[in-house]
Amino acid sequence: MSEHDGGLVLADQPLRVRPCSVAAALDIVGERWALLVIREIGYGVHRFARIAGYTGASRDMLADRLRKLESAGIVERRQYSEHPPRFEYHLTEAGQELFPVLLALREWGDKWAVDQPAIQVRHDCGHLVKSVLTCQHCGAPVTRDTVTPERPATFRATGGPDRSPSGRALS
Amino acid sequence: MSEHDGGLVLADQPLRVRPCSVAAALDIVGERWALLVIREIGYGVHRFARIAGYTGASRDMLADRLRKLESAGIVERRQYSEHPPRFEYHLTEAGQELFPVLLALREWGDKWAVDQPAIQVRHDCGHLVKSVLTCQHCGAPVTRDTVTPERPATFRATGGPDRSPSGRALS
Numbered sequence: 151m152s153e154h155d156g157g158l159v160l161a162d163q164p165l166r167v168r169p170c171s172v173a174a175a176l177d178i179v180g181e182r183w184a185l186l187v188i189r190e191i192g193y194g195v196h197r198f199a200r201i202a203g204y205t206g207a208s209r210d211m212l213a214d215r216l217r218k219l220e221s222a223g224i225v226e227r228r229q230y231s232e233h234p235p236r237f238e239y240h241l242t243e244a245g246q247e248l249f250p251v252l253l254a255l256r257e258w259g260d261k262w263a264v265d266q267p268a269i270q271v272r273h274d275c276g277h278l279v280k281s282v283l284t285c286q287h288c289g290a291p292v293t294r295d296t297v298t299p300e301r302p303a304t305f306r307a308t309g310g311p312d313r314s315p316s317g318r319a320l321s
Numbered sequence: 322m323s324e325h326d327g328g329l330v331l332a333d334q335p336l337r338v339r340p341c342s343v344a345a346a347l348d349i350v351g352e353r354w355a356l357l358v359i360r361e362i363g364y365g366v367h368r369f370a371r372i373a374g375y376t377g378a379s380r381d382m383l384a385d386r387l388r389k390l391e392s393a394g395i396v397e398r399r400q401y402s403e404h405p406p407r408f409e410y411h412l413t414e415a416g417q418e419l420f421p422v423l424l425a426l427r428e429w430g431d432k433w434a435v436d437q438p439a440i441q442v443r444h445d446c447g448h449l450v451k452s453v454l455t456c457q458h459c460g461a462p463v464t465r466d467t468v469t470p471e472r473p474a475t476f477r478a479t480g481g482p483d484r485s486p487s488g489r490a491l492s
Contacts, residue, residue, distance in 0.1 A: 165370075165371060165374035165375065166374060166375075167374075167375065167376065167377035168361075168375045168376070168439070168440070169435075169439035169440075170357075170360070170427075170430075170439055170440060171426075171427050171428075171429075171430030171431045171434060171435050171438050171439070171440070172356065172357070172360050172423055172426050172427045172430055173353075173357055173430075174430045174434035174435045175426040175427070175429050175430030175433070175434045176353040176356055176357065176426065176430075177353070177434070178433075178434055180351075180352070180353040180356060181351070181352075181353070182344075182347040182348070182351040182352070185343065185347055185351060186341075186343070186344055186347065189341070189343050190339075192465070193470060199336075200336060203336035203337060203338075204336065204337075204338065204339045205338065205339070206338035223433075244429075244433045246465060247429060247432070247433070248429060249464065249465045250421075250425040250428070250429070250452075250454050251422065251425040251426055251429055252343055253425075253454060253463065253468075254421040254422040254424075254425045255342075255343045255346040255347065255350075255422055256341075256342045256343045256346070257342075257421070258342075258346050258415075258418060258419060258421070258422055259341075259342030259343055259344075259345045259346030259347075260342045261418070262346070262349075262394075262415045262418070263342060263345035263346045263348070263349055264340075264342050264345045266473070266475070267342050267473060268339070268340035268341055268342070268472070268473075269339075269340075269341060269342070269470050269471070269472060269473075270470070270471055270472075270473050271468045271469070271470050271471075272468065272469050272470075272471055273456045273458070273459065273461075273463055273467060273468055274461075274467040274468070274469075275456055275458055275459035275461060277456065277457075277458035277459065279456060279463055279468055280456070280457040280458070281421075281454045281455065281456065281457065281463045282454070282455050282456075282457050283421050283424060283452045283453070283454060283455075284452065284453050284454075284455045285444045285446055285448065285450060285451070285452065285453075286451040286452065286453050287444070287446055287448035287451070288444065288446035288448065290444075290445075290446060292424065292444055292450055292452045293420065294363070294417060294420045296444060296445040297424075297442045297443065297444055297445070297450055298442070298443050298445075299364060299440050299441070299442050299443075300440070300441055300442075300443055301439070301440060301441075302437070302438060302439075302440075302441050304437070
């Protein structure tokens with residue numbers, strides 16, 4: 151992306167908070183515990199006590215995050231016992247589609263944040279995963295140097311409020 | 322990944338906090354403002370007042386996040402004026418390599434968190450970016466269903482503390 155101060159995409163933009171899908175995504179999942187809970191459910195751990203144990207979240211913290219993730223349409227509860235009432239937590243389609251975010255965080259963390267990865271991820275081809283972002287259209291890698299941000303011609307600066315996957319407006 | 326409770330990778334793991342590169346990465350960048358600052362610098366916005374304006378961070382919040390990101394080796398300061406002393410903020414290599422994390426968050430946010438993206442990203446091939454995670458080894462897509470987490474044979478459960486890109490241990 152452009153390196154001069156101001157940035158390409160900003161040529162016509164006043165200096166005010168940038169409406170942005172990254173920010174909107176972070177409003178929903180931009181919190182350490184939320185992403186760790188999603189990681190854990192993605193590993194196939196669906197029960198409250200185990201999610202708490204593997205993430206290190208306190209019961210109150212976890213209950214709060216699960217409620218928010220459910221209300222945002224990322225996680226859904228499924229009852230597996232009636233007496234007493236007990237629930238498992240599963241990822242919705244929106245939750246499952248956070249896989250690239252978690253994989254990108256994992257690969258960055260493997261390289262820059264730990265001495266030695268504690269878990270590695272193997273691809274079906276038999277190799278450990280080292281992922282490359284490629285363009286769905288041309289198949290070439292998508293890197294910082296091969297993309298340009300721009301404002302959509304149709305963007306309405308006064309567009310409606312951001313919405314969560316459940317369709318509810320976010321606070 | 323496996324969907325039964327417990328999860329494949331956990332068969333031999335006691336119920337305790339999982340050492341994990343995702344968690345380690347989130348210890349460094351798992352905070353809304355940190356990632357928005359990195360997004361902004363990635364857009365080519367290098368000066369304090371403009372980063373504050375486009376992210377909406379208060380000056381205190383921004384100064385705090387920039388200090389932490391600098392100390393973690395994600396951002397570096399470069400002096401551009403001596404009298405008065407003024408600095409620009411640039412991404413280090415570790416910071417630049419967060420591009421896939423931000424792109425994955427953007428694509429997820431475009432689909433699940435906003436009605437209409439305010440910024441779109443165009444690939445050099447001329448198409449708007451829709452990225453696919455592919456395996457560097459076999460070239461096939463890397464998806465939730467084509468990977469398996471496992472514990473490295475060499476992992477030492479009592480390994481040293483996580484480190485930040487600057488080599489400093491994280492609190």
